[in-house]
Amino acid sequence: MNVSVDGNRFGPAVVETRGLRKTYFGKIDTPVLHGIDIEIRLGEFVAIMGQSGSGKSTLLNILGALDVPTGGRVLIDGVDIATLSENGLAELRNRVVGFVFQFHYLLDELTCLENVLVPIMVRSGDVSAAERERAIRLLERVGLGKQIDKHPDAMSGGENQRCAIIRALANQPKVVLADEPTGNLDSRSGDAVFKMMRELNRESAVAFIMVTHDERLAQEADRILMIEDGLIHEVNKHEQRQRMLDALNDANP
Numbered sequence: 001m002n003v004s005v006d007g008n009r010f011g012p013a014v015v016e017t018r019g020l021r022k023t024y025f026g027k028i029d030t031p032v033l034h035g036i037d038i039e040i041r042l043g044e045f046v047a048i049m050g051q052s053g054s055g056k057s058t059l060l061n062i063l064g065a066l067d068v069p070t071g072g073r074v075l076i077d078g079v080d081i082a083t084l085s086e087n088g089l090a091e092l093r094n095r096v097v098g099f100v101f102q103f104h105y106l107l108d109e110l111t112c113l114e115n116v117l118v119p120i121m122v123r124s125g126d127v128s129a130a131e132r133e134r135a136i137r138l139l140e141r142v143g144l145g146k147q148i149d150k151h152p153d154a155m156s157g158g159e160n161q162r163c164a165i166i167r168a169l170a171n172q173p174k175v176v177l178a179d180e181p182t183g184n185l186d187s188r189s190g191d192a193v194f195k196m197m198r199e200l201n202r203e204s205a206v207a208f209i210m211v212t213h214d215e216r217l218a219q220e221a222d223r224i225l226m227i228e229d230g231l232i233h234e235v236n237k238h239e240q241r242q243r244m245l246d247a248l249n250d251a252n253p
């Protein structure tokens, strides 16, 4: 399963699952994931695809220690999350994981830069001059140098999402989990946001796991994983491309 075009480019596993299962229990039980085995390594950029309701967000939340599985094992940065308390999970999450969602969830009352510094404040109660400098440099890196003192409502959707990506990188995580990060953007700003993430991934050892419905963007990832019927499999990118072209032809004969 852990095959990539050039396996040596990537570092050790940053998230790993063995037989991961998830059922939501309630009036009606909803089994979602039926035994997921994946290994994502430092430096990898992995796209996750699958129909709506197939369990993509469920998986991402578990990989980021926001939720726990109902079966199987999950290792984040080599730590079996079943061994951790609530506090231990929170600490691991803050140290290892950055999240980007479809909606940016920036705080309107804070500026772009202040939003980026929030995770550092939460983690260590203070922001050093060096951390502040690094945040500014990263914002400049993604073209937000002039926006650092603006509030989210004075920025475009794409700018807000780029700010959210830098916020996700604030604590120098090992993996960024992005759940449909371009899903709420028009295709041009979506492309720009994706390109940014791919570049940040190539410039650092940070792994990115991105849920997307956008076939074109998925093609730019190192690997595409597909969730179907509660299971996950790696998709051959060339076959996937052909399937997409066939579907387009069927739609426009």
Ligand code: ADP
Binding pocket: 024, 026, 030, 032, 050, 051, 052, 053, 054, 055, 056, 057, 058, 059
């Ligand atoms: P995706 O992100 O692929 O669209 P989700 O992971 O959000 O799918 O959801 C997978 C399935 O689990 C869906 O049937 C959804 O209704 C169900 N589900 C998601 N979250 C919960 C929850 N907190 N409680 C009960 N069922 C849930």
Ligand code: MG
Binding pocket: 056, 057, 058, 179
């Ligand atoms: Mg989802």
